[in-house]
Amino acid sequence: MTMPSNTTIQTWIRLARAYSEAMSGIERALADNDMPPLSWYDILLELERVQGVGIRQFELEHTLLLKQYGVSRLVERIEREGYLRREFCTDDKRGKHLIITDKGKELRRRMWLIYGPKIEEAVGQKLTQKQRKDLSSLLGMLINKTQAAGAV
Amino acid sequence: MTMPSNTTIQTWIRLARAYSEAMSGIERALADNDMPPLSWYDILLELERVQGVGIRQFELEHTLLLKQYGVSRLVERIEREGYLRREFCTDDKRGKHLIITDKGKELRRRMWLIYGPKIEEAVGQKLTQKQRKDLSSLLGMLINKTQAAGAV
DNA sequence: TAAATATAGATGCAATTGCATTGACATGCA
């Protein structure tokens, strides 16, 4: 593998910068409103997507790019606060099914009221509709498509 | 502030995904080659940019989007391994000047041999030259321009 | 089927990060 061109380097720098600026703004806004970190939102959204049937921890690893022990402990904390339940699997006794609680749905909804406007501020306000489509399309080319689509 | 459109949401999701995939690949490659995390590289590059005159810790906070205590401790660890020196400022006795050592320059160079090809893999290989320019330009519109340009 | 190997998830311990506060000095203002 060869070295990147200057354009490639600059693109990477800006990708990192754009992401980091947006993300730190989001995390700050959540913390300022006494909300948990964004990772909680991502988990809760995935659980809400599958509508009650539950999801396995290892599925979250792949979907959210987390480490195995990361999921295990994150989920433990979220469960401790009552936003999800862990049920033993009947078909695979090693596993757990994760199921969002009503309280969890409510938290996700409240987090979105903070998170949504921050996305709009960081991305929506800065670009025209055409520019957003172009950017989305180009970013799509960088993403490993064997993975799931991903969460807001 | 209003809620984001679907296009805005998708753009944000892809931005996060593209960044996270690239970054985790980079960190994994560095760790696999017994190198320190990318944050060390960013610091060393900034120090190398200013060529011996040194840089203040608070400047790194803004340039690298780090917390004050984050810089303080990160720099302490890097210093402990001999990749930079901290000198007391004469003009501002509260402050320290950070200066990269020869060993630090050497480490940065070796890290680039891992880092560079990973950037090429994550960005360069996935896009044409025109696409890279377009992407860079669109990402540039998301970035808060009052901040410094940023590091590789 | 028994043994070998692989997978799901948890956990002890060390390293790192976050939060709040502190100490030391600098700056602004009366």
Added chain:
DNA sequence: TGCATGTCAATGCAATTGCATCTATATTTA
């Protein structure tokens, strides 16, 4: 000058993360 306020950096303590390993169960293979 003398005090109030602001800034630079460090640090104690709690929370989180990383790494390595462990237990339990599933799957493969001979």
